[in-house]
C-alpha cells in the first residue's frame with residue numbers, strides 16, 4: 526500500500542471538506558457488514574468517535590474471497606477515496622481501493638456478535654466491552670470529565686497534590702480498609718501475647734489501602750493554600766449497590782481559608798463546570814446514550830447546570846421527610862444517617878433540584894468536621910443529586926486544636942500527632958470535599974450501574990482482569 530498519513534476517523538468527519546476527493550488511509554475494527562452481490566458496506570470504527578465510517582467495497586473490484594475475513598470484530602486497513610455519501614444516515618464514505626486484513630475474528634466465537642447485548646452480559650465480558658458503542662461512549666465521556674477536572678482546578682490556581690495509596694492511618698473512618706501485607710498468611714509471626722507481630726511486616730506496622738486522601742490533603746492545603754487530589758481509593762465494604770465500588774476514583778479539593786459557604790460555592794461551580802464541559806465536548810456520545818438508554822438525559826444535565834442548588838440544614842430536611850407522608854423502607858428521625866431513598870425523595874420529589882444538605886448531627890459524621898455553636902451539629906455538606914443520591918461529601922474542618930483533640934479522644938483515635946500538627950502550628954480555617962468520580966460519570970452518562978462506568982470494576986467477589 527501507498528504511504529498515506531493515517532488520520533483518526535473522528536478527524537475525517539470533523540474536517541470532511543478537507544479530505545473529500547482525496548485518497549485516505551483508515552484503520553479500525555469492523556462493527557458490521559451488509560450488502561448484495563454488487564456491493565458490500567462495512568461499518569468501520571477506530572474508537573476515536575461514536576461514528577463508524579462506511580467503507581464501500583465494489584464487487585467488480587474485490588472478489589468474495591478478498592472480503593471473506595471481513596467479519597464483525599475483525600481489524601482492517603483500507604485505502605480509498607473519501608466521498609460524500611449517497612446513502613442516508615451518513616455524510617461521508619470511503620470507496621475502497623486497497624484492503625489489508627490485520628486480524629480475523631471468528632464469527633462463531635466472538636462474544637460481541639449481536640447488537641443489543643444486555644449490560645449484564647457485557648459486564649461478564651468486561652475485557653471486550655470497550656469495543657461496543659455504549660462502553661466506548663462512556664469511556665470517552667469519562668476521559669473528558671477527568672480532563673475537565675484537572676482543567677477546572679488548574680485554571681483556579683489549585684495544585685494537584687499526590688496523597689499515598691498505602692497508608693498506616695486507619696482513622697479516616699470513611700470505610701473498611703483492605704490490608705496490605707507481605708506476612709505469610711499461613712504462618713503469621715506473633716508476639717508473646719499471641720497477637721500478630723506487625724513489626725515483622727513490610728512497613729514495620731499494619732498498613733492498608735487508603736479510603737480517602739483527605740487527611741494528607743489537609744497537610745497540602747495548610748502549606749500550598751488550595752490543593753486537590755485525584756486518585757484511586759479503596760473500600761472493603763460489602764455493599765452490593767449500583768452506586769458502590771470497592772475501588773473507585775475520588776477528587777478531594779482542600780482549601781485553606783475557605784469556610785463552609787465558600788466550600789458549597791466551589792462544589793456547585795465545580796460540578797456544573799464538569800457537566801457543561803461534557804455537554805460541550807461529548808455531544809455525539811451523550812446523544813447516543815440518550816437515544817439508546819435514557820431519553821431524558823440531556824434535559825437532566827441542562828437542568829442541573831441551569832439551576833441553583835437548594836441549600837438546606839439537615840434538621841429542615843428531616844422535617845420535610847417526616848411531613849412527607851411517604852412510607853420509607855428505613856425510618857426517618859433526627860439523628861438518622863440518611864439512606865439513598867431519603868436523599869432522592871428530597872431531590873427528586875420535593876425540591877426537584879440538586880440539594881446541598883448541611884449541619885448534620887456530629888454522631889453520624891467524621892471526627893474532623895467543625896462543631897457548630899449548638900454543640901450538636903457539624904459543618905458538613907453533602908451534595909445530593911437526582912438518580913444518584915450523595916455525589917459529594919464535605920465539610921469545614923475543625924481548626925481548633927483543643928476541640929479536635931477532645932473529639933479524637935472521645936472516639937479513641939490515637940497515633941495521629943502528624944495530623945494534629947496542622948492545628949498545633951499555624952492553624953487556619955479550612956474546608957474541603959470529596960467527589961466520587963464514578964458517581965459523576967454515572968450521572969453524566971445516565972447509566973444505571975456504577976460497574977458500567979469504570980473499565981474494570983472491582984466489587985465483592987469480582988476481581989477479573
Ligand code: ATP
Pocket residue numbers: 699700760768769770771773775915916917918919959960961962963964975
Ligand atoms: P455513601 O453514603 O454513598 O456510601 P460515603 O458517605 O461513604 O458515601 P464519603 O466517605 O463521603 O462517602 O466519600 C466521598 C464521595 O465518594 C461520596 O460522596 C461518593 O460520591 C463517593 N463514594 C463513596 N463511597 C463510594 C464507593 N464505594 N464507590 C463509589 N463512590 C463512592
Ligand code: MN
Pocket residue numbers: 907915917918919
Ligand atoms: Mn459522605
